[in-house]
Amino acid sequence: MTDKGDPILRIRGLSKHYGAFTALSGIDLDVSRGEFVALLGPSGCGKSTTLMAVAGFVEPDEGSITLAGRDITRLVPEKRRMGIVFQDYALFPHLSALDNVAFPLRMRGMGRQEREAKALAVLEQVQLPQKSIHSRPSELSGGQRQRVAVARALVFDPVMLLMDEPLAALDRRLRQHLQFELRHLQERLETTVIYVTHDQEEALVLADRIVVMRDGRFEQVGAPREVYEKPASAFVAAFLGESNSLRVKIAKRSSGSVFVQYEGHDTLIEVPGDFPYAEGLLVVRPERLRIEAGRSESAPSLPAQIRDVAFLGDRLRAELSLFDGVSWTASIPISQAAPQADQLQRGARVSVSWSPHDARFLAVEGN
Amino acid sequence: MLKPLSGLVPFGALQAFAFWVPLLLFLSFAFAGGTPWADLWTSPAKIASIRQTLWIAAQVTLVSGVLAYVYVGALLAASPRWRAVLLLCVIVPFLTSIVVRTYAWIIVLGPSGPVNAALRAVLGPDGTIEFIYNRSGVLIGMVHVLLPMFVLPLYAVASQIPRNLNPAARTMGANKVAAWFAVDMRLGLSGAAAGAALVFIQALGFFVTPAMLGGVGDTMIAQFIERDMQTSVDLGAAASLSLVLVAAVAFCVAVFRMFYPLEGLFIQTEAGTAAGRRAGKGGVRLLPVGLADALDRSWLAITEKLAYLPWMWLTRAGAILIAIYFLLPLVVVLPVSLTGDEFLQFPPSSYDGRWYPRVLLDPDWRLAIANSMLVGVMAVVVALLAALPLAFVVVRAALPQGLRGLLIGVLLLPAIVPTIVLSVGVYVWFLNTKLVASLPALALAHAVLGLPFAALILISALKDFDPRLENAARSLGAGPVRTLLLVTLPLLIAPLVSGALLAFLTSFDELLIARAVTNFETVTLSVKLWTGANQEISPALAVISVVSMAVTLVGAILLAVLSWLNMRQMGPSR
Numbered sequence: 001m002t003d004k005g006d007p008i009l010r011i012r013g014l015s016k017h018y019g020a021f022t023a024l025s026g027i028d029l030d031v032s033r034g035e036f037v038a039l040l041g042p043s044g045c046g047k048s049t050t051l052m053a054v055a056g057f058v059e060p061d062e063g064s065i066t067l068a069g070r071d072i073t074r075l076v077p078e079k080r081r082m083g084i085v086f087q088d089y090a091l092f093p094h095l096s097a098l099d100n101v102a103f104p105l106r107m108r109g110m111g112r113q114e115r116e117a118k119a120l121a122v123l124e125q126v127q128l129p130q131k132s133i134h135s136r137p138s139e140l141s142g143g144q145r146q147r148v149a150v151a152r153a154l155v156f157d158p159v160m161l162l163m164d165e166p167l168a169a170l171d172r173r174l175r176q177h178l179q180f181e182l183r184h185l186q187e188r189l190e191t192t193v194i195y196v197t198h199d200q201e202e203a204l205v206l207a208d209r210i211v212v213m214r215d216g217r218f219e220q221v222g223a224p225r226e227v228y229e230k231p232a233s234a235f236v237a238a239f240l241g242e243s244n245s246l247r248v249k250i251a252k253r254s255s256g257s258v259f260v261q262y263e264g265h266d267t268l269i270e271v272p273g274d275f276p277y278a279e280g281l282l283v284v285r286p287e288r289l290r291i292e293a294g295r296s297e298s299a300p301s302l303p304a305q306i307r308d309v310a311f312l313g314d315r316l317r318a319e320l321s322l323f324d325g326v327s328w329t330a331s332i333p334i335s336q337a338a339p340q341a342d343q344l345q346r347g348a349r350v351s352v353s354w355s356p357h358d359a360r361f362l363a364v365e366g367n
Numbered sequence: 368m369l370k371p372l373s374g375l376v377p378f379g380a381l382q383a384f385a386f387w388v389p390l391l392l393f394l395s396f397a398f399a400g401g402t403p404w405a406d407l408w409t410s411p412a413k414i415a416s417i418r419q420t421l422w423i424a425a426q427v428t429l430v431s432g433v434l435a436y437v438y439v440g441a442l443l444a445a446s447p448r449w450r451a452v453l454l455l456c457v458i459v460p461f462l463t464s465i466v467v468r469t470y471a472w473i474i475v476l477g478p479s480g481p482v483n484a485a486l487r488a489v490l491g492p493d494g495t496i497e498f499i500y501n502r503s504g505v506l507i508g509m510v511h512v513l514l515p516m517f518v519l520p521l522y523a524v525a526s527q528i529p530r531n532l533n534p535a536a537r538t539m540g541a542n543k544v545a546a547w548f549a550v551d552m553r554l555g556l557s558g559a560a561a562g563a564a565l566v567f568i569q570a571l572g573f574f575v576t577p578a579m580l581g582g583v584g585d586t587m588i589a590q591f592i593e594r595d596m597q598t599s600v601d602l603g604a605a606a607s608l609s610l611v612l613v614a615a616v617a618f619c620v621a622v623f624r625m626f627y628p629l630e631g632l633f634i635q636t637e638a639g640t641a642a643g644r645r646a647g648k649g650g651v652r653l654l655p656v657g658l659a660d661a662l663d664r665s666w667l668a669i670t671e672k673l674a675y676l677p678w679m680w681l682t683r684a685g686a687i688l689i690a691i692y693f694l695l696p697l698v699v700v701l702p703v704s705l706t707g708d709e710f711l712q713f714p715p716s717s718y719d720g721r722w723y724p725r726v727l728l729d730p731d732w733r734l735a736i737a738n739s740m741l742v743g744v745m746a747v748v749v750a751l752l753a754a755l756p757l758a759f760v761v762v763r764a765a766l767p768q769g770l771r772g773l774l775i776g777v778l779l780l781p782a783i784v785p786t787i788v789l790s791v792g793v794y795v796w797f798l799n800t801k802l803v804a805s806l807p808a809l810a811l812a813h814a815v816l817g818l819p820f821a822a823l824i825l826i827s828a829l830k831d832f833d834p835r836l837e838n839a840a841r842s843l844g845a846g847p848v849r850t851l852l853l854v855t856l857p858l859l860i861a862p863l864v865s866g867a868l869l870a871f872l873t874s875f876d877e878l879l880i881a882r883a884v885t886n887f888e889t890v891t892l893s894v895k896l897w898t899g900a901n902q903e904i905s906p907a908l909a910v911i912s913v914v915s916m917a918v919t920l921v922g923a924i925l926l927a928v929l930s931w932l933n934m935r936q937m938g939p940s941r
Contacts, residue, residue, distance in 0.1 A: 057534055077537040078546075090535035094553055103549070104539030109667055111660040156540065 006069075008033045008160060008192050009054070014063035016049055016216075023049040025216045026063065031160070034190045036183075038207035040197055042239065046216040047196045051162050054194065056080050067159060078107070083153030085163040089145050091137040097123065097148045098133045104156040122151040126185070142170050146178060150185070160192035167202060179205045200240045204228065212236050234362045237283045244289070244328040246282045246302075247364070250275070260361060262302075265323065269300040271361040281362045288358035289330040291318065291350050293343050301353035304328065309344050316344060320352060328352065372764065374756030378778070378818070381753045385815040386781050389792030392799075394613065396606035403603025404610070413591055417611055420587045423502075423577070424570035427509045428517075431566050432559065434510070434689055435517035439525050439555075441686030444679065454522075456690040460697060461515035462919045464876040466893050467912040469579045470900045471696030472508050473499060474703055474909070479712050481699060504580035511692065512576060513569055517562035520632075524558025525551065543678060544670035561632050564623040568616050572785020575878060579900060588612050589787040596791055596883075609788040616783060629776045632783075633823055697916060704909035711904050726910040732895065736914070738806060738885075739875055739892040745810035746874040747867045750817045754866060758825035763834075775826075782819040790879035797884050804886045812880050817870030824869070828862035861929045868922045868929075875918065 007030035016024040024046045031037050039047035052058040054065060056077035064073045072080055091100050098119055105115035123133055126147040137145055146166060153161055166182075167175045183206050186193055197203055203210050204224045212219040212227060212235075220232040231237035234245065248260040251268055258275060259268040260282055269282060292301070304320040307327070316337045318330045330352060337344060397404045407413055442453050460468060474480050476498035486494040498504055528551060536546035574589035581587075588608055595605035623632065654662070699713070704722060706715035726732050760766070761774060781789070793812050794803070802808035836858065840850040856863070878893045885894055892915060899908050 055534075055538055057537075076542070077534065078540050078542050080538070081540075082538060084535065084538040086531050086535055088529070088531065090529065090531040092532060092536075092550060103536070103541075106663065107536070107540035107545060107549075107667070109664045112656050152539070 006033075007031055008068055009194075010064075010066040011050075011054070012064050012066075014050070014053060014065065015061050016046075016053065016058060017061055022216050023058075024053070024060070027216070027218055029211065029218075029221075031192060031194060033192055036186055036193045036195065036206055036208045038195045038197060038203035038210050039213055040200060040203040040210055040240070041213035041219075042198060045213040047198075047213050048164060049216075050213070051164055051194060051196050055082055055084055055162055081156070081159045083156070083158035083161045085146075085149045085153050085161070085166040087164045087166070088169060089137075089149035089166075091145060091148060091152070093137055096134045096136060097128060097140065097144075100137070100148055101152045101155050104152065108156065119151070119155055122155045123148070126151045126154075127181075143174050143178065146170065150182070154189070154191070158191075160194065161186075163193060163195045165197055165199075166195075168197075168199070175202070176205075182206065204240075210240075212239060214239075231283070231360060231362070234281050234283065234365055237360065237362065242286050242329060242331075243283050244286060246322070246326060246328075247279075248282045248361070249279045250361075257356070258361065262323070267302060269302075269359070270356045271359050272357055273361065275361055275363075277363050280364055283360040283362055284328075284354050284358060286317075286329045286331040288354050289328070289332075289352050290354065291320075291330055291332065291340065291344065291352055293350060299353040299355055300359065301351045304350055304352050306344065306346055306348045306350060308346055318344060320350075322352075372760060374760040374764070375774075376756075377753040378757040378822075381749065381811065381818070382777070382781070382815055385793065385812045386784075386789065389796035389812075390784065390789060391792075393602075393788070393792035393795050394606055394610055396602045396795075397610045399603060401603060403601075403607045407604065407607040407611070413608060416586050416588055416591050417608075419585070420571060420589075420612075421615070423505060423509070423573075423585070423587060424567050426506060427513055427570045428563050428567045430506065430510050431514045431517040432563055434514055434685075435521050435562060436559075437682055437685040438514075438518050438689050439522045440682045442522055443525060444682065453686060453690060456693045457515045457518050459920065459923055460511065460693050461519075462872055462923050463697060464893055464896075464912075464915050464919070465512055465575050466876075466878055466896050466900065467700070467915050468511060468696055469508050469576050470896065470904075470908055470912060471700045472504070472511070472580060473900070473904060474711065474713060475696050475699050476504065476507065477904070481713050484713060499580050501582040502585055504582075505577045505585045508576040508580040509570060509573060511696070512573075513566045514689075514693075516565045516569065517559075520561040520565070521555060521558040524561075525555040528554045542670055542674040544673040545667060548670070557627055557631060560623065560627060564619055565632055568619050568783060571615050571619075572612055572787055574787050575897070589785065592787055592791065596794075602791075602795065605791055609785075609791065612785050612788055616785060620783060628772060629779060630823070633779065633819070634827060700909050700912045700916070703906055704913045706906045706909075708906065711906050711909075722906045722910045726907050727914075732892075732907075732911065734888075735890050735892045735895040738889055742806055742810045742813060742881075742891060743871045743874040745807060746813035746817055747870045749811060749814035750821045750870040751863065751867055753814070754818055754822040754825050755863075757822050758829050761822075761826050762829040778822055779819050781815045786816070786877070786879045790883045793880050794883035803884050804889045805884075806889050809881060809884055809889070809891075810874070812884070813874035813877055814870070816877060816880075817873040820869040820873065821866030824862045824866040825859070828859055832858065861932055865926055865929050868926055872919060872922050875915075 009029070009031040011027060011029040013026045013028065014024050015022075015026050027046075027050065029037075029050075039050060041047045049058055053060050056072070056075060060073065064071055066072065067080065091097075092103065095103065098116060101119035101123055102112075102115040105118060110118075120133065128144060128147045128151065132140060132144055137148070140148065149166065153163075167178055170178065179202060185191075195203075195206060207224055209221065210224050210227045211221045214235055220227055220236045222230075227236065228240055231240065231243075237243040237245070246262060248262050248269070250258050251261040252259040253274075256274070257270050257272050259270055260280075261268060271282065290299075291304075291306075302322055304322050306318055307321050308319040310317045310319075313334075315334055316332045318332065320328045320330060322328055332340075332344070343350060438453070438457070442450055445453060476482055478495055478497075482498065483495050486496060488494075498507065532550045532554070533546050536550050537543075541549060572589050573587055574593060577585050577587045578590055578593075588611065592605045592608050592612070595601045595608065620629065623629070702715060702718070703711065703713065705718045705720045706712075707717035707719035707721055708715050757774075757778070761771060766774070789812075797803045797805075797808055800808075832855070836854055837850050840854040841847075845853060876893055877891075878897055881891045882894045882897065885891060892911065896908060896911050896915070899905070899911075
């Protein structure tokens with residue numbers, strides 16, 4: 001899926017320190033032509049530093065950045081031909097939407113008529129309403145500003161597009177709408193995109209590949225589904241979606257599986273795979289849990305008590321309390337919840353179960 | 368309850384008594400008895416001085432503009448700590464008395480001063496350069512006084528330009544220089560316009576600096592007005608020249624008003640938005656497209672070459688030189704005041720501080736200090752009593768927008784009209800009302816000058832004030848008076864004190880009106896300093912300068928602490 005010939009962008013051993021603080025510690029990344037890569041992580045994880053190094057505003061201490069076979073590590077920003085959609089868009093307040101979009105063309109010495117025609121064409125592509133093209137940014141809505149910013153970044157046929165949380169300032173509904181629009185535009189133009197976000201849903205919707213970052217390193221790189229379903233660490237599991245975890249030890253190893261146990265309880269829980277560590281976290285996504293009245297024999301299961309149930313329209317969300325005050329969450333589609341209505345009561349004693357391959361056994365952080 | 372507009376009464380009465388009546392009374396002499404207005408245009412010396420004044424003001428504005436851009440560039444690039452230091456280097460001289468600063472320049476640049484001593488050390492005994500009593504002295508002194516008025520509004524606007532706009536322009540292919548012109552320079556324009564207008568307007572009415580540092584060929588209008596009054600006592604001639612000065616100022620204000628609201632001279636709010644207020648949509652095309660494109664391209668080619676200069680280092684070096692220029696006269700006064708010599712020389716041959724007891728125990732100087740303090744305090748009380756109700760009317764009353772703008776314009780006028788003109792007017796008016804040599808009367812005149820600053824601070828504070836706090840107090844059982852005393856005023860304490868300090872410093876430093884209406888018993892410190900500086904350059908004046916600077920510095924520190932406290936107080940509620 002990521003193999004589309006030579007990478008257009010190649011990052012090797014990129015490091016950046018600010019005094020004692022390490023913003024980036026030796027990251028490597030290849031981005032293929034036409035690929036949509038999302039850098040995902042909490043604030044301060046180095047995702048914006050990576051983007052700014054690619055854009056040319058952060059000079060790395062070590063490492064190199066190669067664009068289409070050319071070393072651009074020390075190249076000034078204006079020569080890199082990267083379209084950037086900034087956080088808050090950075091639209092020029094003194095220029096109209098049209099003049100904003102024509103700006104990069106003006107800086108390349110293109111004549112007024114030619115550049116205005118081209119800017120208009122791109123504004124049409126991003127669907128800015130005709131009546132707004134002569135408006136100042138202050139007169140545009142948040143969604144319109146976003147469109148202008150995208151048009152401005154695309155108008156000069158950049159080698160690739162860098163986007164720094166371009167939807168963060170918008171409300172949820174508009175954000176979801178624009179996510180799909182952005183994805184379609186990118187597919188139509190076959191633009192290569194690096195997209196920085198702290199919103200996991202956005203990364204899942206948009207990206208071909210997600211890079212989860214933490215403390216200036218890559219925690220996991222992979223396709224959205226892979227990263228979501230097979231998180232490489234407890235951090236990734238917790239950051240990308242909701243997850244339930246339980247600290248367990250391996251009690252028994254067999255071919256292709258291990259059996260883990262919670263301290264002081266003799267229930268054996270099967271997890272497929274082979275693990276080099278003896279102690280870790282058992283992790284299961286809320287939507288993979290089933291709630292049953294009795295004890296389930298076939299699948300791994302644990303006894304629990306329902307502490308609370310919330311109706312969320314399309315599903316029920318149950319707060320469960322396991323032993324020793326450990327609390328888990330189960331998310332149950334309404335279609336399955338309806339027949340179980342009398343079991344899903346506050347205070348009911350139930351068992352939670354899951355398929356063995358829906359569980360992960362991850363190393364404890366710091367080990 | 369009182370009628371809503373009754374809040375304007377104290378302000379109106381004060382401004383009428385100590386501004387409008389004196390001003391109009393005096394200017395009317397231009398057309399009274401004989402033909403002074405027509406006579407003005409037959410005097411080649413005076414016509415030359417008008418041309419001279421315009422030319423000097425233009426030179427000062429230009430030099431200040433260039434230096435201000437360098438300094439603000441460095442300010443914006445500096446770390447927070449360095450930014451604070453650089454800002455202090457502007458604000459401390461800005462608040463220091465003009466007479467003190469000009470006197471200090473005489474020491475610094477005079478034949479026996481440190482600059483010439485250094486030049487002689489390098490170039491030999493013939494290395495002395497005559498910096499003062501000629502045009503270079505006037506420019507050095509005037510730019511020193513006026514540069515802060517360019518730096519501060521420019522910085523206020525430029526610091527609000529979003530920091531990601533310049534990088535955005537860079538990613539779109541603009542080089543450093545092209546990006547600066549297309550974004551930063553363009554968006555800072557409203558601040559630069561305010562700075563240029565302020566500096567030019569103030570320069571037109573300058574008196575102290577050209578009188579002390581200029582030569583025979585550098586006489587400006589204000590000096591002629593003073594000469595007409597002091598030497599020939601020709602009220603008609605003085606009024607005619609004053610009318611020219613007022614007309615020139617009015618013209619500048621009118622030009623500024625075409626693009627920006629008048630209060631933009633003193634308060635900067637939004638960057639960029641104001642700058643584009645009048646520009647038409649879709650862009651105005653003055654040049655044929657082909658020519659505009661060709662110009663665009665050659666401009667880009669020029670910037671491409673300029674972009675290779677080490678701009679960051681040039682700006683930093685420039686800013687450090689400017690900071691030294693700001694501080695030099697202030698710093699040199701201190702060792703001079705401590706001299707053990709009987710006459711002024713630099714560096715002093717010994718230090719024993721003998722001049723301090725001499726000056727501070729001298730009854731004449733003590734009287735002057737006491738008078739200045741007394742007038743300052745009275746001026747503060749009057750200014751605040753007028754400013755507070757005025758601020759409430761401007762912010763709270765349901766005024767039509769045009770009327771509110773007019774009110775603010777009228778409020779600001781005393782800060783715009785040259786003080787030399789007002790000083791003669793006040794003198795004539797006080798002669799008629801037998802108020803010459805009355806300290807309270809002088810305080811009224813000073814209050815009018817301090818009022819604009821105090822009122823602007825209160826107005827902006829009141830705009831940010833959440834009226835729901837007052838509603839809360841009312842709903843909890845406090846009447847209107849107790850609400851005002853227990854809720855509103857305590858929350859406005861920081862702007863009230865800031866306004867009071869600015870009004871005090873305005874009065875403390877004011878020379879021209881005080882000189883016109885005081886006698887030897889009511890003399891103020893700045894007047895005595897001025898008289899002294901014109902008689903002999905003795906170390907006694909350095910002592911007084913240090914005392915005056917100390918008062919200013921305490922005021923400046925208080926202002927800084929207050930604005931910090933105010934920010935902290937307002938911070939969490941937003």
